[in-house]
Amino acid sequence: MKFTLMLNGEQRDFDCEPTRRLLDLLRGDAGLTGVKEGCGQGECGACSILLGDRLVNSCMVAVGQVADRPITTIEGYSRTTRFAVLRDAFGKAGAVQCGFCTPGMIMACEALLRQNNRPRAPEIRLALAGNLCRCTGYNMIVDAVETAAREGKGLW
Ligand code: FES
Ligand code: FES
Missing domain, CATH: 1.10.150.120 ([2Fe-2S]-binding domain)
Incomplete structure (x- = not known):
């Protein structure tokens, strides 16, 4: 399935299952390896990103939940x-x-x-x-x- 994500202020297209973990898409397909995987189950915060203004653990979010919503990772934030x-x-x-x-x-x-x-x-x-x-x-x-x-x- 095709998705357009707003990643660090840029529109980017991806093709993956809607249930793919956002963390895997960020680190793998998008190459944003500043986002870390620690526990993989929502407990350590190493994978934290901003979804709009909200802090979320990207290991607990599916790609299908975030299409068209602004995502900021440390790579984008580090330019501020x-x-x-x-x-x-x-x-x-x-x-x-x-x-x-x-x-x-x-x-x-x-x-x-x-x-x-x-x-x-x-x-x-x-x-x-x-x-x-x-x-x-x-x-x-x-x-x-x-x-x-x-x-x-x-x-x-
Ligand atoms: S990897 Fe630990 S909360 Fe996501
Ligand atoms: S886990 Fe090493 S600086 Fe925080």
Whole structure:
């Protein structure tokens, strides 16, 4: 079946089963390997993307559910000024180690900051609760989001 997806601001055509996992299409057919597969069952957030403004786990979504809806992956988001603010804040706070969780974590931060541009620590922890990090420690990640919110004033 043919689908047109709005991927990172571009219309792209794909031919696949409607039940194909969006994660597989993104990493395979679309070559967007910044989207990671961790658990494959909706628990780790490594595969997080934005569907419109909503953060979703792409391992839990079928391609047939997202036709014609705007999808943003870390590849598209990394071209924005807001990404640069988050990237610098993560660097400053020491919030990245192996980096496996980072693309999904950054997408979760963007989703949070779109809704709440001055989140407090408990709100950040809640918003990132679906994104697991095995190595950094969440305090540094929370610090990074607070820094980004402060330094990116007016961007969100
Ligand atoms: S790979 Fe999708 S939530 Fe873990
Ligand atoms: S930095 Fe390694 S899993 Fe988060």
